[in-house]
Amino acid sequence: MTPSLHLWLIPALPLLGAAINGFFGRRFSRQAVSAIALTFSGGAFLMTLYVAARFSALELPHTEFLAHWIRSGSFLVNFEFYLDQLTLVMLLVVTGVGFLIHIYSVGYMWEEGGFYRFFAYLNLFMFFMLTLVLAGNYLQMFIGWEGVGLASYLLIGFWFTKDSAASAGKKAFIVNRIGDFGFLIALFLLIKHFGTLNFVQVSSAVSPLPVETAGFGLLTSIGLLLMVGAAGKSAQIPLYVWLPDAMEGPTPVSALIHAATMVTAGVYMVARSHVIFDRAPNALTVVAIIGTLTALFAATIGITQTDIKKVLAYSTISQLGYMFMACGVAAYSAGIFHLMTHAFFKGLLFLAAGSVIHAVGGEQDMRKMGGLKQYIPITFITMSVATLAIAGIWPFAGFFSKDEILARAYQANPAYWFIGVTTAFITSFYMFRLWYMTFWGDYRGREAGEPSTASAHAHGGHGDPHESPMVMLIPLMILGVLSFVGGWVGIGDRFDHFLSPVFGEGASTVATEVLSRSTELTLLAISLSAGLLGWYLAYLLYLRRPDLPQKIADTLGGVYQAVVHKYYIDELYAALFVNPLVQGSTHILWHGVDQGVIDATVNETAHGARHASDAARHMQSGNLRSYAGWVAAGGALVIAYMIWMGVR
Amino acid sequence: MVPISYYLILSGILFACGVIGFLIKRNIITIFMSIELMLNGVNLSFVAFAAQWHHLSGQIFVFFVMVVAAAETAVGLAIIIAVFRTRETLNVDQVNLLKL
Numbered sequence: 001m002t003p004s005l006h007l008w009l010i011p012a013l014p015l016l017g018a019a020i021n022g023f024f025g026r027r028f029s030r031q032a033v034s035a036i037a038l039t040f041s042g043g044a045f046l047m048t049l050y051v052a053a054r055f056s057a058l059e060l061p062h063t064e065f066l067a068h069w070i071r072s073g074s075f076l077v078n079f080e081f082y083l084d085q086l087t088l089v090m091l092l093v094v095t096g097v098g099f100l101i102h103i104y105s106v107g108y109m110w111e112e113g114g115f116y117r118f119f120a121y122l123n124l125f126m127f128f129m130l131t132l133v134l135a136g137n138y139l140q141m142f143i144g145w146e147g148v149g150l151a152s153y154l155l156i157g158f159w160f161t162k163d164s165a166a167s168a169g170k171k172a173f174i175v176n177r178i179g180d181f182g183f184l185i186a187l188f189l190l191i192k193h194f195g196t197l198n199f200v201q202v203s204s205a206v207s208p209l210p211v212e213t214a215g216f217g218l219l220t221s222i223g224l225l226l227m228v229g230a231a232g233k234s235a236q237i238p239l240y241v242w243l244p245d246a247m248e249g250p251t252p253v254s255a256l257i258h259a260a261t262m263v264t265a266g267v268y269m270v271a272r273s274h275v276i277f278d279r280a281p282n283a284l285t286v287v288a289i290i291g292t293l294t295a296l297f298a299a300t301i302g303i304t305q306t307d308i309k310k311v312l313a314y315s316t317i318s319q320l321g322y323m324f325m326a327c328g329v330a331a332y333s334a335g336i337f338h339l340m341t342h343a344f345f346k347g348l349l350f351l352a353a354g355s356v357i358h359a360v361g362g363e364q365d366m367r368k369m370g371g372l373k374q375y376i377p378i379t380f381i382t383m384s385v386a387t388l389a390i391a392g393i394w395p396f397a398g399f400f401s402k403d404e405i406l407a408r409a410y411q412a413n414p415a416y417w418f419i420g421v422t423t424a425f426i427t428s429f430y431m432f433r434l435w436y437m438t439f440w441g442d443y444r445g446r447e448a449g450e451p452s453t454a455s456a457h458a459h460g461g462h463g464d465p466h467e468s469p470m471v472m473l474i475p476l477m478i479l480g481v482l483s484f485v486g487g488w489v490g491i492g493d494r495f496d497h498f499l500s501p502v503f504g505e506g507a508s509t510v511a512t513e514v515l516s517r518s519t520e521l522t523l524l525a526i527s528l529s530a531g532l533l534g535w536y537l538a539y540l541l542y543l544r545r546p547d548l549p550q551k552i553a554d555t556l557g558g559v560y561q562a563v564v565h566k567y568y569i570d571e572l573y574a575a576l577f578v579n580p581l582v583q584g585s586t587h588i589l590w591h592g593v594d595q596g597v598i599d600a601t602v603n604e605t606a607h608g609a610r611h612a613s614d615a616a617r618h619m620q621s622g623n624l625r626s627y628a629g630w631v632a633a634g635g636a637l638v639i640a641y642m643i644w645m646g647v648r
Numbered sequence: 649m650v651p652i653s654y655y656l657i658l659s660g661i662l663f664a665c666g667v668i669g670f671l672i673k674r675n676i677i678t679i680f681m682s683i684e685l686m687l688n689g690v691n692l693s694f695v696a697f698a699a700q701w702h703h704l705s706g707q708i709f710v711f712f713v714m715v716v717a718a719a720e721t722a723v724g725l726a727i728i729i730a731v732f733r734t735r736e737t738l739n740v741d742q743v744n745l746l747k748l
Contacts, residue, residue, distance in 0.1 A: 628679075
């Protein structure tokens with residue numbers, strides 16, 4: 001028995017911070033609010049570092065019991081914490097990146113109203129995310145799962161007076177609810193067939209079961225339902241539509257929730273349930289196909305977006321697709337590896353994009369940027385590192401994780417690999433497109449007839465782009481270093497070995513003859529050249545010949561329009577699901593059932609009573625002798641009745 | 649001995665007179681007296697039966713009725729005086745404020 005590490009403190013600290021700021025933050029100064037938020041999220045990070053330091057001495061998996069929750073017959077659910085290598089990686093990513101983004105937010109949100117509210121929500125998010133990651137059973141994971149959804153809703157709709165932000169929050173919440181429905185049913189199936197939700201017990205109950213190679217068995221159903229949940233949370237086809245809209249939230253939120261941590265919860269959940277997926281190859285195939293298609297699909301949309309955050313949002317969806325592709329070919333550790341590097345470079349990309357937006361005074365349209373590298377050099381350098389990392393250029397972080405996924409995908413099925421490499425090429429293209437449009441060329445932000453900065457200031461305008469304060473730049477630099485070196489932990493399969501106790505022989509269900517050295521190098525060369533080719537193409541189109549993209553767009557015509565409009569998926573969903581629901585609710589449920597049946601019953605009862613009373617009140621004439629007459633008539637009736645009864 | 653049917657017929661006549669007076673008269677005092685007439689008609693049938701069956705309970709009932717009638721008269725006359733003071737009439741058709 002290893003000593004208690006007080007794991008409960010890791011989620012409890014941010015919760016305390018959220019409570020203090022949420023209840024009393026209104027009265028605090030901005031300095032106090034940020035000090036509280038940073039103390040508690042930083043405390044969680046320090047706790048995690050402490051756990052990491054003690055990690056090698058632990059007997060794994062390490063569980064800590066907190067309290068009983070549900071006791072119903074033999075079915076038992078506890079509040080308990082579960083720590084293994086996978087948990088540790090997730091903890092470090094969530095608390096580390098989360099803490100950096102907290103620091104950044106202090107600078108980014110300084111001028112905004114609702115400062116204390118923002119940090120209360122952010123700490124609340126940390127609490128739920130850490131609950132999700134540390135949970136020892138599926139139900140506790142589900143608390144975190146729903147909680148991060150709540151925090152995401154609150155933060156997307158942070159500027160709730162803006163209509164688009166409020167409806168984006170609702171959209172995210174409702175689409176996630178569809179996924180959660182699948183997740184819940186999977187949990188019910190687990191309870192029904194295994195009588196437990198505890199990870200260890202589920203694992204030992206599932207392990208002896210045979211692999212469901214054909215057909216649609218129990219484990220396949222559970223796997224597919226879990227995947228529905230993961231697709232909702234991690235924005236995969238067909239439930240990805242909420243993530244681009246979620247960019248309505250403040251940029252640090254996009255970085256923390258909608259890039260680095262929350263959206264990867266689905267990947268984590270699939271990896272955590274690998275015992276089930278390993279025995280349901282059909283479900284795994286579905287995971288791989290969904291991931292691969294999402295990766296390609298979202299990447300193509302990313303090419304045409306002009307909003308800097310929207311490009312990054314589609315890029316996130318696409319990269320999450322990679323992670324699911326990895327899980328789908330049973331390369332869970334590759335998926336988690338990419339999850340980690342992605343958290344670094346995509347978190348950095350969003351934060352740098354936030355710094356760019358900050359620099360140009362709230363503008364998000366890349367067509368109005370350009371030439372910013374001379375104004376904001378530090379943002380430029382860090383963003384370049386992140387762009388190189390996501391494009392998979394050696395030796396940046398993304399290269400290692402992406403390459404590992406592609407190699408494993410090639411082993412499973414070259415078709416996955418081919419789409420993956422195509423996506424890598426597109427990714428590199430749109431990321432360097434963003435890079436060139438934002439930082440190179442001439443600044444296009446000034447309107448015509450506004451020649452000098454002095455007059456811009458005089459008009460109350462924003463003036464020249466300016467670099468962000470240090471409090472925002474330091475997290476950028478740290479994440480920049482991580483995006484650079486973060487991939488090196490994967491050299492020589494070290495990351496794989498670290499996680500192997502968790503995933504064990506999981507990969508054995510998929511054929512894993514080790515790739516020959518030459519094949520491996522060829523694959524590596526191809527994926528690297530795909531990245532470089534994308535870079536070159538972006539250079540050609542957006543720096544050398546900036547007139548070309550418009551011509552190409554004109555040539556493509558309808559296809560281009562379809563991509564610009566995101567393949568009309570939102571319109572399709574509106575026509576297929578939203579409108580029928582709204583129309584049905586309005587005309588059948590509201591006008592028909594509510595007004596026609598329920599209200600009508602109540603109202604008609606009242607009307608009937610009134611009409612009857614109207615008739616009856618004429619008896620009350622106020623004439624005493626008419627009353628006497630009624631009394632006499634009544635008496636006569638009673639006597640008549642008695643006589644009649646007596647006769648019978 | 650006078651047969652009981654005579655008493656009952658007289659009692660019925662008294663009660664019917666009371667009812668008719670109650671229904672057709674307009675003067676409150678007369679209506680009040682009609683009520684007394686109905687009560688006494690009933691009293692007569694009570695004592696008649698009591699004598700017939702040599703049973704005292706009928707007579708006891710009559711005492712009760714008399715007590716209640718006396719009390720009712722006291723209250724009723726007070727009301728009539730109050731009505732007359734405010735309305736300056738004893739015609740019940742004109743005392744008709746309590747209507748819709």
